[in-house]
Amino acid sequence: MSRNVVTFHYTLRDTRGQIIDASVGGDPVSFVEGAGQIVEGLEEGLRGLAVGTKAHIGVPAAKAYGERDETQVQRVLRALLPIEGEVKPGDQFRAGSDAFAPIVTVVGVEGEELLLDANHPLAGVDLEFEVEVLGVREATKEECEHGHAHGEGGCGNHDCGCRG
Numbered sequence: 305m306s307r308n309v310v311t312f313h314y315t316l317r318d319t320r321g322q323i324i325d326a327s328v329g330g331d332p333v334s335f336v337e338g339a340g341q342i343v344e345g346l347e348e349g350l351r352g353l354a355v356g357t358k359a360h361i362g363v364p365a366a367k368a369y370g371e372r373d374e375t376q377v378q379r380v381l382r383a384l385l386p387i388e389g390e391v392k393p394g395d396q397f398r399a400g401s402d403a404f405a406p407i408v409t410v411v412g413v414e415g416e417e418l419l420l421d422a423n424h425p426l427a428g429v430d431l432e433f434e435v436e437v438l439g440v441r442e443a444t445k446e447e448c449e450h451g452h453a454h455g456e457g458g459c460g461n462h463d464c465g466c467r468g
């Protein structure tokens with residue numbers, strides 16, 4: 305079964321119309337279908353759209369960054385954490401030393417303890433995308449293996465860390 309590389313621009317808002325993120329004004333986004341590069345609900349909404357299509361795609365939290373899990377909010381002794389200096393609510397840092405450790409958000413400071421939220425910042429948020437499809441083409445075998453789109457000149461043309 306062949307898979308496509310889809311290139312699109314988007315503006316992302318929450319349900320109150322606040323802009324969260326946008327590609328418009330910068331580089332468009334390209335992804336390989338089925339590679340899990342973009343949130344599930346957005347990929348479903350983009351599937352089958354022709355080049356030039358502008359669409360509104362509403363994605364419930366469950367098909368975006370998931371529902372909030374209150375058990376992910378934990379009280380931790382500050383001394384156990386790899387942080388220095390002042391800490392205030394809203395600060396974010398990686399909960400471990402490897403690159404895949406989750407990002408946690410400080411939601412409270414209580415003496416020597418911090419209240420940390422390991423939910424994704426967009427967990428529980430319903431997302432509203434405005435998209436414009438700029439390109440659809442068949443993915444190459446190499447792109448399918450890598451799970452991301454390549455630019456002109458192949459993989460070496462972008463910073464995907466998968467060379468060699």
Ligand code: ZN
Pocket residue numbers: 450452454459464466
């Ligand atoms: Zn690659």
